[in-house]
Amino acid sequence: MAIKTINPYNNKEIKSFEEFSEEAVEKKIAQADKTYQKWKTIAIKQRAELLMNVASLFRKRKEELAKLITLEMGKLIAQSEAEVEMCASVYEYYAKNAADYLEDKPIEIKDGKAFVRYTPIGIILAVEPWNYPYNQVARVAAPNIMAGNVIMVKHASNVPQCAAAIEEIFREAGADEGIYTNLFLSSSRIAKLAEDPRIVGLSLTGSEKAGASLAEAAGKNLKKSVLELGGSDPFIILEDADLDKAVKSAVKGRFGNMGQACTSSKRIIAVGKIADEFLERFKEKVTGLKVGDPMERDTEVGPLSSEEAAQKIEKQVNDTVKSGAKIVLGGKRIDREGAFYEPTILTDIKPGMVAYHEEIFGPVASFYKVKDEKEAIALANDSTFGLGGSVFSKNIDKAVEVASQIETGMVFINEHVASRPDLPFGGTKRSGYGRELSELGIEEFVNKKLIRISNK
Numbered sequence: 001m002a003i004k005t006i007n008p009y010n011n012k013e014i015k016s017f018e019e020f021s022e023e024a025v026e027k028k029i030a031q032a033d034k035t036y037q038k039w040k041t042i043a044i045k046q047r048a049e050l051l052m053n054v055a056s057l058f059r060k061r062k063e064e065l066a067k068l069i070t071l072e073m074g075k076l077i078a079q080s081e082a083e084v085e086m087c088a089s090v091y092e093y094y095a096k097n098a099a100d101y102l103e104d105k106p107i108e109i110k111d112g113k114a115f116v117r118y119t120p121i122g123i124i125l126a127v128e129p130w131n132y133p134y135n136q137v138a139r140v141a142a143p144n145i146m147a148g149n150v151i152m153v154k155h156a157s158n159v160p161q162c163a164a165a166i167e168e169i170f171r172e173a174g175a176d177e178g179i180y181t182n183l184f185l186s187s188s189r190i191a192k193l194a195e196d197p198r199i200v201g202l203s204l205t206g207s208e209k210a211g212a213s214l215a216e217a218a219g220k221n222l223k224k225s226v227l228e229l230g231g232s233d234p235f236i237i238l239e240d241a242d243l244d245k246a247v248k249s250a251v252k253g254r255f256g257n258m259g260q261a262c263t264s265s266k267r268i269i270a271v272g273k274i275a276d277e278f279l280e281r282f283k284e285k286v287t288g289l290k291v292g293d294p295m296e297r298d299t300e301v302g303p304l305s306s307e308e309a310a311q312k313i314e315k316q317v318n319d320t321v322k323s324g325a326k327i328v329l330g331g332k333r334i335d336r337e338g339a340f341y342e343p344t345i346l347t348d349i350k351p352g353m354v355a356y357h358e359e360i361f362g363p364v365a366s367f368y369k370v371k372d373e374k375e376a377i378a379l380a381n382d383s384t385f386g387l388g389g390s391v392f393s394k395n396i397d398k399a400v401e402v403a404s405q406i407e408t409g410m411v412f413i414n415e416h417v418a419s420r421p422d423l424p425f426g427g428t429k430r431s432g433y434g435r436e437l438s439e440l441g442i443e444e445f446v447n448k449k450l451i452r453i454s455n456k
Contacts, residue, residue, distance in 0.1 A: 003157045003184050008074040008303040008339040009293060017160045020184050025193075028181050032123050032150050033198045035178030040120045040148040044099045047146050051095035053173035058088040058134070065134065065165060070294045072159045073130050074303040074339065075257055077295050083135050086419070090138040093421035094442065098146035101439045102446075112455040118446045120148030122200035125193055127214060129206045130156035130305055131260045135419070137166055140203045140226075141180060143442035152181045152199070154190060158306060191217040201225070201445040205262075208430055226434030226444050228262065228426060230359040231387030233417055234380035235265035236402065238373060239272045241392035245414060247281045250365070253390065253416025255286065255343055258304055259363040262431070263388040263410075263417040266360060268367045269376045275369040279347075282367075283329050286343050291334055303339040304362055310339040313362040317344060320355040324348060328367070351382075359385065373402055381407045386429035388417035409435075 004016035020028075039047075058065065066080035075083070107114040126140045133155065141151045155163035167182040185193075187210065193199060194217035204214045205228040218225035235253060237246045253265030270278045294302035304310045310333065317331055330344030344364040349355050355366050370376045380389060388410040393399040396413065403411035409427035410417055419425055419437065426435040434444050 003160050003186075005072050005161055006158065006306065007071055008306055009295075010338050011307050014071065015161065017164075017184050019186060025183065025185070025189075028152070028178075028183065029123070029193075029196060029198055032152055032178040032181055035176050036120075036122055036150045039145075039150055039176070039179060042148070044102065044146065047148070048095040048098065050170075050173055050175055050179075051091045051142060051146060054169055054175075055088040055091040055095065057169045057173055058084055058091070061169070065162075067295070068161050068165060069133055069159075070302075072162055073133065073305040074294050076299060076302050078297060079257060083132055087134040087138045090135065090421045090437070091142045094142040094146045097439075098143065098442060101442050102147065107450075113453040115451055117449045117451055118147065118443070119449055121445055121447050122149060123198055124149050124151050124201040124203060124445050125190075125199050126151060126153045127187075127190060127202070127204040127206065127210065128153055128155050130159045131257060131262075133159040133162035134166065136205050139205075139419075139425070139436040139441065141166075143436075144445055145179060147442055147446050149201075149445055150179050150181075152183055154183045154185050154187075154193075157186070160184065187213075190214060194218060194221050194223065199223070203434075203445075204228070211432060224445060226426075226436070227432035228434075228436060229387075229430065229432040230361075230385055231262040231264070231427065231431050232266045232359050232383050232385040233263055233387060233408070234376075234383075234389045234406065235268045235416065236376050236380060236389070236391045236406075237268070237270045237274060237278055238376075238391065238393040238395075238398065238402070239274050240394045240398075241274065242394060242414070243274060243278055243281060246392040247278065247285055249390070249392070249414075249416045250282055251285045254365045255289075255301075255363050258302060260305060260309075260361055263419070264361075265390060265416050266364075266366060267380070267383075268365055269370055269379055270368070271370055271373060271376050279328070279345075279367055279369075282365075283345060286329060286345065286365075289343060291336075291340065301334075301340075301343060301363070304341055305339065307339045309362065310341050313341050313360060313364060316354050316358060316360050317346070317364060320346060320349065320353045323353045324350065325353055325355060330363075357384070373398075377402060377405045381405075384430040385427070387427035387431035388412070390414075390416050 005014040069080040170180040289300040292299035328345040330342035334340035424438040
């Protein structure tokens, strides 16, 4: 894939970048390794000062950085600004909390003393996606830099200006060369990088196919990996739910970022007598959303990230409808230039259909009506994915009981799944393994070293 910016609003190429040569990559790895030898000895307080500077610069340059997101992948400008702010909060969170998370953990034993000490391990290679080009990087960079590791990032090829901007901010914040390194590379070169003994851990957020490839490379080289992959999150509305809250959350949960999030509320499952009313109210809220330029603040429907993405969703919906599903709303490309697709609601989806089994990474909601909670849970779990999910009910005990039976890494009650620095993020099944964010996120790429002191 060429490394270039193509504005999805009009499909026009803006800027392109040369892929790094083998010699250039070798120099960058050597520099990162050299810097790591120093960085691992730096006091946590100094590491925190760097990340606080990074957070401050993201906030200071928010308008400029947000426009880059919108230009490169089409996110609505207000949502782009919110991402920059969220990104800053991740760096700030780890700057403030990492020292506590990395404190020695005493172990109670009968004789002598013992404790676990967290120590850094080296260069972490991160492969990151285009849908949240700053925040996804922050989730792996912030905890690992605070832990004493250094980061090399192979970013998505369609957001190169965002990728370069992150490295620029680290330099401006005072980071030594090699603490954070941007790599302009094709995905085909990741496996070779995984063979390098100086790179000790691999983290990827992306598709199942990309995750399987990286996991294979990590496994062959006996290296730790963390994968955050696709999702087909269930959004369950029980009969006693607050429908106003559920409808509002479903619209945001499915159509935020034009549905291009692993944790989008992709499968909406309504129980019993409230199902028809929910669907009508949901359709009403989605109908009439304003289509336009994502740089304009009153736009509610922007383009997808690329023409390729729009064409893929068009095929997935068409194939699903040919198999017998019904279109309640939308269901086609918007007749204008750019990578646009209508907000869509599908019903009567059955096993064997594309929308039942595949992740649709865009503004398409799959709606299911079920008779009871048992059927809702069974449908929620009938997926190869297991990232997040939501349960809506006024009875919190009941909602927690349902949530405990859903096979996902995260369940949110009375709200759609969202990312916060203080909450662990990750999935199960084919949605990946490992965790980002919170205290758990900083524990993934450290050596949990036992130190035992004998009293004999």
